[in-house]
Amino acid sequence: METLEAPVKDKKEKKRALKKLMIINSKATVDSVYAALILANGARMEGLESEIFCTFFGLEMLQPKKMDHLHVATVGNPGLHIPTMIGGLPGMETLASTMMKREMDKLDIPPVSEFLEIYKASGGKLFACKLAMDMFHLKEEDLWEEIDGVLTVGDFYERGQKEGTQILFI
Amino acid sequence: METIIANRPVELNEQGYLLNMDQWDKEIARSIAAEEDIELTDRHFEILDYLRTEQEKGTALSIRRVGKSGVVDIKEFYQLFPNGPLKKASRIAGIPKPASCI
Numbered sequence: 001m002e003t004l005e006a007p008v009k010d011k012k013e014k015k016r017a018l019k020k021l022m023i024i025n026s027k028a029t030v031d032s033v034y035a036a037l038i039l040a041n042g043a044r045m046e047g048l049e050s051e052i053f054c055t056f057f058g059l060e061m062l063q064p065k066k067m068d069h070l071h072v073a074t075v076g077n078p079g080l081h082i083p084t085m086i087g088g089l090p091g092m093e094t095l096a097s098t099m100m101k102r103e104m105d106k107l108d109i110p111p112v113s114e115f116l117e118i119y120k121a122s123g124g125k126l127f128a129c130k131l132a133m134d135m136f137h138l139k140e141e142d143l144w145e146e147i148d149g150v151l152t153v154g155d156f157y158e159r160g161q162k163e164g165t166q167i168l169f170i
Numbered sequence: 171m172e173t174i175i176a177n178r179p180v181e182l183n184e185q186g187y188l189l190n191m192d193q194w195d196k197e198i199a200r201s202i203a204a205e206e207d208i209e210l211t212d213r214h215f216e217i218l219d220y221l222r223t224e225q226e227k228g229t230a231l232s233i234r235r236v237g238k239s240g241v242v243d244i245k246e247f248y249q250l251f252p253n254g255p256l257k258k259a260s261r262i263a264g265i266p267k268p269a270s271c272i
Contacts, residue, residue, distance in 0.1 A: 110272070
């Protein structure tokens with residue numbers, strides 16, 4: 001028999017190597033956006049700091065008009081096992097996306113808009129890429145009002161200076 | 171392994187979660203919470219009670235479900251149990267570690 005104090009104290013003294021996750025999402029596909037959200041929100045659930053930086057098509061997940069209407073790619077996506085010519089037929093992408101979202105709903109995975117709310121409530125941060133916004137002619141009012149700001153690449157790296165930070169490109 | 175918490179012998183797994191939720195009581199909760207640097211208030215116990223009730227029903231707990239419970243919102247849940255609320259609250263509530271990714 002042992003007392004609680006000893007093992008827990010040891011555990012506390014063991015320094016955690018990972019302290020902050022910075023995730024870059026550059027795509028608008030369902031798989032890319034959910035990978036970013038699950039990793040970032042999961043980091044918060046483990047008590048790690050967490051940020052998502054959205055660039056290029058990744059900005060779609062920050063646009064209220066688009067965030068809940070993302071698609072899975074049916075062409076150029078061998079994981080879906082749909083022949084390319086069939087995947088290119090009209091309506092195929094919508095059909096595949098609807099089916100995938102139905103499966104996700106069964107697993108209690110929230111829609112993007114709700115997932116963003118959960119993530120923000122957890123203390124996670126969301127940023128948009130300035131250059132990509134200029135490129136797509138987006139203004140801050142086109143983005144979800146809860147985002148934490150618009151950054152340049154330099155600003156982004158500046159936020160990752162702390163020891164124990166990892167940057168992931170999705 | 172058998173461990174003494176709040177002067178009572180309890181069975182813990184290697185991650186410090188109670189193996190039998192019936193061995194739990196409020197004193198044990200306070201002791202585990204103290205190890206996590208949390209001082210339990212009545213508000214904490216409301217949430218622990220909710221978690222234990224859901225566990226008894228066999229619910230798979232997730233942050234999303236807790237947030238929708240009407241018992242506590244996600245922001246307050248993170249404030250009450252900082253740095254990993256679902257895991258910490260579950261450990262303090264004497265229930266198994268949730269296997270949720272959301």
